[in-house]
């Protein structure tokens with residue numbers, strides 16, 4: 001971010017650059033800059049049997065492809081889910097990533113960092129202590145000298161509890177890595193829950209900006225999620241609004257096409273509990289359309305001078321072949337032609353913001369050795385602050401997942417919960 005920052009490690013790196021033969025440096029440099037390594041795959045199964053009972057379904061599973069890339073950080077290149085281990089994979093995501101990390105400072109209007117696209121920051125090295133007791137390090141990507149991604153299999157607390165069947169604790173498969181943005185660190189995390197939910201999170205930590213240690217700023221994560229739900233060419237963007245007039249005793253929930261059915265941006269309304277809903281043309285066993293809700297997690301809604309910050313959620317048509325398709329700051333141009341976003345291949349864009357008002361817990365000056373005139377000898381690390389969103393299934397299952405229902409009676413259709421599979425088996429196969 002600020003290249004006047006010179007840490008002891010940076011001096012060593014700089015000396016290595018100056019002293020090493022050019023050919024030895026050119027290869028890793030160009031490999032990193034021009035070609036992103038291929039994706040890796042992880043899978044996880046979540047068994048129903050831990051709840052007890054005689055539930056005929058065995059459990060759920062995730063299969064996830066992830067990669068790291070220049071100006072992309074850690075990103076998802078495909079995600080498939082099984083509602084039941086005996087069913088085929090169902091495609092959920094074709095690509096999901098942070099498209100930009102935009103960091104405007106409050107007083108210094110000239111400090112407006114585009115930390116993802118404006119710099120060529122690498123992924124940070126991860127070690128055993130990053131992985132913790134429930135995690136392990138994924139192998140380094142080809143060309144990388146060290147591992148950069150942690151996989152964890154975590155307990156995620158209570159998922160249901162009732163008087164009849166006790167309690168069920170949930171699990172999640174988490175894939176995370178950190179973008180080393182000079183003095184700052186962005187922890188990029190994707191979590192795939194046993195119930196089909198996906199959590200997208202970015203955590204901001206590291207050292208406050210030299211020269212501006214105490215200046216407030218915003219860390220905006222601008223997410224781009226190319227959802228391909230079952231048949232990705234037939235997904236519709238909807239909006240759910242909760243409308244309640246305190247003068248009356250009634251309320252209603254309104255579902256309507258996103259932006260009248262066309263590309264564009266909308267705002268999150270705290271009183272309306274705004275959700276963006278993605279619906280498919282497929283129905284569950286109860287005849288309800290299968291979908292996902294984009295559930296924002298927020299401390300506030302960042303609005304800055306830049307036009308791409310004027311809305312909280314955007315939906316566009318997917319055009320992966322267009323070179324500027326992945327650039328969040330290009331959103332206003334992407335929506336100009338107002339293509340339809342009903343029964344189409346659509347992309348969700350959402351912003352999650354961490355408002356960083358520095359505090360003494362971030363660190364202290366006059367602690368580390370000082371290397372140049374004006375060096376404040378800063379030591380410490382701002383405690384991580386998270387922002388993000390969840391994608392949560394809606395009517396994907398036909399009843400509570402992981403609930404120990406009694407087995408179906410002979411009169412009931414034993415294949416009730418397999419209807420989706422029979423409809424979509426051909427299209428649910430992984431394509432890459």
Ligand SMILES: [Cu+2]
Nearest residue numbers: 204217219356
């Ligand atoms: Cu900060």
